[in-house]
Amino acid sequence: MTSTVHSVEAGGTAVADWITLDDLDRDPFPIYARLRRESPVAFVPVAGRYFVTRYDDVHTVDHDPDTFTANEAGSLMKRSMGHSMLRKDDPEHAVQRASYGGVLKPKAIKQLWNQRFEENFERFFAEFVARGPGACLVRDFAAPYAAENLRVVMGFDNATHEDMLRWSQTLINGTGNYADDPSVWALAETSYSEVNDALDEMITRFRREPDGSLISHIVNSGAPEVTLEDTRANLKMSIGGGINEPRDALTTTVWALLERPEQLAAVREQGRWKDAFEESVRWVAPIGMYPRQTTREVELGGITLPAGAKLGVVALSANRDETVFENPDEFDVFRPKKPHLGFGGGAHFCAGAWVARAQVADIALPRLFERLPDLRLDPQQPPEIGGWVFRGMTSLPVHW
Template sequence: MTTTSAEITLEELSRDPFPVCARLRREHPVSYVPAAGRYFVTRYRDVRTVDDDPDTFSANETGSLMKRAMGHSMLRMDDPEHAVQRRSYGNVLKPKAVKQIWSHRFAENFERFFAEFTAKGPGACLVRDFAAPYAAENLRAVLGFRNADHTDLLRWSQTMIDGTGNYADDARIWALARRSYEEVDAALDELITEFRRTGDESLISHLVNAGSPEVRIEDTRANLKMTIGGGINEPRDALSTTVWALLERPGQLAAVREQGLWREAFEESVRWAAPIGMYPRQTTREVELGGTRLPSGAKLGVLALSANRDEEVFERPDEYDVFRPKTPHLAFGGGAHFCAGAWLARTQVAEIALPRLFERLPGLRLDPDRPARAAGWVFRGMTALPVRW
């Protein structure tokens, strides 16, 4: 049976998707939402079913907003094509490289942007003035964009992400995404020749010099744009959301400080408010999922932010609790498409930024005069986090 939920609006989802998702999980866990033009998959077990069955639930969606905004990246491919593209990244993003190479760069970048943040004085916005430039400069170093700075990456990332989530088909959003698309291509063209002369440990250098015949330059362009999107917004949003959650809960913050539970604070944060809130899939055949019969070609919105608050899996799911029993969350996706940058995010946020922020600013607190704000459902994160110390 097909279920519709016409009363759900994109504005409602962006403002606070969690009550909507809770209602859908209870009443119609796989439900067609006309405003988004797709069936929402809201329960943990159904999301796992989708992730584990790519033959039925394809990532290669027709009419994909991500393809339009960023090109046809590996994120919108199925195996074996996806596996070929993913292998092209080599070991650059894997835990050993993150530990031996990139963590040192992240520590240097922390010092730079912490100094700039504190120079602004109490009342600065932790999202705009620290988390965003810190995450962007970290990614710039990993990718190897020698001919750009962190402000370029921030602009590219946000405008292309806005395109990926442009379900309202706003022409202005498409124009800005297209401009960034072309700027990334131009910057990459400049780097190809340079990296062939003087390579380094960055991802672009690896892609240019590895020379896989199965990976075309068009593939590399799209994959890099996809990485620019997720590689900034995930650590930025995880960092700022975790700081907000801990400042709202001084008892948990005291325990995290005393016991060094920064990794636990990070993992609970991305469960509680998954930065990548929704990702698309498309059915390749008629199939039943969550009690709903889906036709072949049905477009799905797989809601990680809903699955991570499923009452059947997580006790008191709407509460932030660093002492929560360990249950695998789905914030980094699952199956073949598990996020390749997960270790980058964990290292720069949980191992470096969180402990150092709270160590250097023991009096860090929320600004009582200006409220913190969060928004989004395709991508969920803090839009403002004014703080004092």
């Protein structure tokens, strides 16, 4: 990466043609730091969009949907998952989101889901421990735990947590398929059809026998504005984020604490698991980038964007903006509380944030460290992390 960010005379647009997809996947943070310094809004040819990297500019985009629409033309998410509420603006977005009711909110979590999360913790923790030291916390615990929690909340009684994991990963891979890999699209299309078939079966059942699950609530809410195609797309979107966010937040937090024994000791002593969770989501935002598109010519980050410009709103970068967070590249549970953008912002703030906090900060984190007081990293197998559209641990072998 020796080239410089240079300006094109037409419009003075900064073009970051030195960025590669491989560099972004491996470690995007040096790239984003450079963009924040030199060109906070720059066109990145390899992604086909302008990256918005500073906190204040991301905040501006999040809170001005009239100028920066979520309904992007040619959206990879639309192709992979259908036209979900995440790619719509209010008032249409608000109608779609209202169809979820209170199923993902604190009252329902307390009354319905925490007990199921606790049961799932016991099940998958026992399977994890049975594998013995050297087991991977991502593959052998966090992924199946998050997937089963989501399966229960959504009401996919006709699927397994393995189905949920496969659907989530292949649909997410489609959403981030900037390389336009045909094999990625093929797997996403298979999952697309499988989710539709499973959902149609559950809709028929829940119309006869409703319960507290998300599918049941949507199909029995009596909202004619929300069509079957809307529901299919919205639930595919939830399958994606509903697994990767808690899985990645959990494993990134464990990794960060194991690397910092003094902070881990303080978190244990003071019960600061929620602080550790929030700092982890700031430090490595599980949803690293999301798209927007300009509806008119507008100035942002010192450049003029034309109408129809495609943006990559980079939460991974905004959460490490030096003008907002002191020593932003450091994981620090004692950091003064400031709003982070790890769950997005504005009308599209993540609907599953409370569910993620409950299953990770309230249940999994404290119980993991209580049950395994000498939990530590595997000295022979280093952890691995990757991604930029979605970023998280890909491998976390541990001993105890």
